Amino acid sequence: MKSYLERWLPQLLLAPSLIVCLLFFYGFMLWTGWISLTRSGMLPSSDFVGLLQYQRLFADERWLGSLGNLARFATLFVIIPLVLGLLLAILLDQKLRAEGALRLIYLHPMALSLIVTGTVWRWLLDPQLGLALGVRELGWTSFRFDWLGDDDLALYTLVIAAVWQISGFVMAVFLAGLRGVDEAIVQAARLDGAEGFTLYRRILLPTLGPSLFSALLVLLPAAIKSFDLVVALTDGGPGHASELPALYMFQMAFERSRLGLGAASAMVLLMMVLSVALPYLYARQRRQRRAG
Amino acid sequence: MMLRRAGIYALLALFAAYFALPLLFMLLNSFKSVAELQRGGFLGWPQAPDLQAWREAWAALGGSFKNSLLLALPVVALSSLLAALNGFVLCKLRFRGSEAVFVLLLVALFLPIKVYLLPLAISLAKLGLAKSLGVLIAIHVIYSLPLALFFRNHYLGFPDELLRAARVDGAGFWALFTRIVLPLSKPVFVVVVILQFTTIWNEYLFGLVFTDRDSRPVTAALAQLGASGEGGVRQYNVEMAAALLAALPTLAVYLLAGRHFTRGLVAGAVKG
Numbered sequence: 142m143k144s145y146l147e148r149w150l151p152q153l154l155l156a157p158s159l160i161v162c163l164l165f166f167y168g169f170m171l172w173t174g175w176i177s178l179t180r181s182g183m184l185p186s187s188d189f190v191g192l193l194q195y196q197r198l199f200a201d202e203r204w205l206g207s208l209g210n211l212a213r214f215a216t217l218f219v220i221i222p223l224v225l226g227l228l229l230a231i232l233l234d235q236k237l238r239a240e241g242a243l244r245l246i247y248l249h250p251m252a253l254s255l256i257v258t259g260t261v262w263r264w265l266l267d268p269q270l271g272l273a274l275g276v277r278e279l280g281w282t283s284f285r286f287d288w289l290g291d292d293d294l295a296l297y298t299l300v301i302a303a304v305w306q307i308s309g310f311v312m313a314v315f316l317a318g319l320r321g322v323d324e325a326i327v328q329a330a331r332l333d334g335a336e337g338f339t340l341y342r343r344i345l346l347p348t349l350g351p352s353l354f355s356a357l358l359v360l361l362p363a364a365i366k367s368f369d370l371v372v373a374l375t376d377g378g379p380g381h382a383s384e385l386p387a388l389y390m391f392q393m394a395f396e397r398s399r400l401g402l403g404a405a406s407a408m409v410l411l412m413m414v415l416s417v418a419l420p421y422l423y424a425r426q427r428r429q430r431r432a433g
Numbered sequence: 434m435m436l437r438r439a440g441i442y443a444l445l446a447l448f449a450a451y452f453a454l455p456l457l458f459m460l461l462n463s464f465k466s467v468a469e470l471q472r473g474g475f476l477g478w479p480q481a482p483d484l485q486a487w488r489e490a491w492a493a494l495g496g497s498f499k500n501s502l503l504l505a506l507p508v509v510a511l512s513s514l515l516a517a518l519n520g521f522v523l524c525k526l527r528f529r530g531s532e533a534v535f536v537l538l539l540v541a542l543f544l545p546i547k548v549y550l551l552p553l554a555i556s557l558a559k560l561g562l563a564k565s566l567g568v569l570i571a572i573h574v575i576y577s578l579p580l581a582l583f584f585r586n587h588y589l590g591f592p593d594e595l596l597r598a599a600r601v602d603g604a605g606f607w608a609l610f611t612r613i614v615l616p617l618s619k620p621v622f623v624v625v626v627i628l629q630f631t632t633i634w635n636e637y638l639f640g641l642v643f644t645d646r647d648s649r650p651v652t653a654a655l656a657q658l659g660a661s662g663e664g665g666v667r668q669y670n671v672e673m674a675a676a677l678l679a680a681l682p683t684l685a686v687y688l689l690a691g692r693h694f695t696r697g698l699v700a701g702a703v704k705g
Contacts, residue, residue: 147606159534170544267669415540426536
């Protein structure tokens with residue numbers, strides 16, 4: 142009896158977690174998929190309507206606007222932190238005495254909630270009181286800065302705050318990559334006369350592929366899921382000018398009582414995230430299996 | 434050479450200013466009075482520092498600050514212990530389907546909350562579960578299950594011989610786990626606890642949807658404060674004090690254990 146229990150104990154211990162995981166992640170995901178195929182409005186309904194909600198979704202100017210915003214936001218949210226993070230990593234890699242302190246400063250935004258980040262930047266970017274006032278106080282009295290109130294530019298305030306939050310993290314990933322390069326290879330390159338930034342271009346940067354992919358795997362899903370920052374910084378405004386898909390989903394499902402439409406937009410979000418994550422995970426699994 | 438180094442330092446200092454600016458802004462303005470705010474002065478040192486803004490921020494956020502502590506501490510303890518157990522089972526005790534479970538957890542890590550939020554809300558309403566801190570704790574523990582991957586990766590590095598030797602000694606699974614595995618898990622626990630505390634403390638969406646006024650965590654309360662203050666008096670000294678208050682616990686953890694924090698973030702990104 143004891144040995145029987147002993148034999149199955151691991152599975153028994155794992156089973157509750159596994160069942161809960163299947164239900165709460167995957168079961169609910171399928172449920173959301175089902176809701177998106179029904180007439181559900183204020184209340185969930187089981188009236189099957191095919192892809193009607195998706196047709197409505199993609200006929201909605203607001204949704205299409207949020208997708209366009211996401212494309213612009215995600216492009217900058219990926220490229221700027223990659224460039225800035227790499228630059229900071231290379232600069233910090235020069236055996237500086239202040240490295241520890243600088244790294245602490247660059248990375249601290251990662252400890253903050255996006256709600257805090259959004260709250261602070263909302264005041265920093267305030268046309269009357271924030272940085273704009275600071276510049277005016279320095280003597281440039283005609284200085285104006287009103288991106289928060291501008292239909293075309295409000296989206297870029299999200300970029301400013303999000304880049305501030307994430308760049309230190311990208312730097313840390315690249316720095317770990319640079320430090321992981323075999324010292325013997327670096328020495329050999331030095332003997333061959335590679336110095337300074339030539340050394341980086343020829344020897345070190347080509348080894349950063351895995352770091353780049355790791356950073357992308359964090360940045361891209363984070364961009365697609367962006368919600369907290371939008372709520373705290375612009376709330377999608379002015380109007381819907383800086384709305385992103387996750388905010389659209391939340392407002393439809395939880396504030397405007399259009400459950401079917403909200404569920405459909407959630408499924409589109411899911412497909413976007415999976416189209417980024419699955420190829421990467423697949424490649425990684427194959428690599429590991431080959432290695433193992 | 435000297436010149437190049439000076440250039441590097443200048444550039445790095447410039448970026449440091451950019452990254453430190455918001456924190457400085459919060460800190461300086463949270464100690465200014467309303468009268469001082471009206472006189473202007475953006476990054477100026479507070480002329481007559483007072484704690485009025487902090488008192489008001491605490492009056493508005495104190496309750497939810499305590500809620501966040503009552504939320505984060507049990508969630509961190511429960512979810513990391515559960516993750517250690519699941520991670521060990523997944524890693525060292527191969528059974529049919531263990532690879533599939535691994536993939537399920539890995540993909541779950543990427544699912545947007547929005548994909549299961551609606552059914553979760555509908556289920557809780559149908560079950561008649563009131564919005565409360567207890568419900569929120571349970572939800573966070575459930576959706577932290579993929580944390581097991583962190584421990585699994587750590588346990589992959591454990592030598593099989595060690596475990597086999599323990600088995601020969603007659604240690605059962607449970608004894609193996611509590612006497613040998615857990616004590617050897619301290620480094621990964623430090624990293625997971627720090628990351629998980631930061632994640633739970635900073636989480637907003639669950640805290641917004643599954644709580645009421647009395648059980649709101651600090652992020653939801655801060656967002657509310659910002660939203661309600663808009664039309665009215667623009668007391669950004671209070672808002673800055675409130676933002677700093679909401680940031681203090683995670684900032685403190687970061688300052689005390691920055692290296693583990695960074696290692697966890699990077700490891701999480703590279704492996705997870």
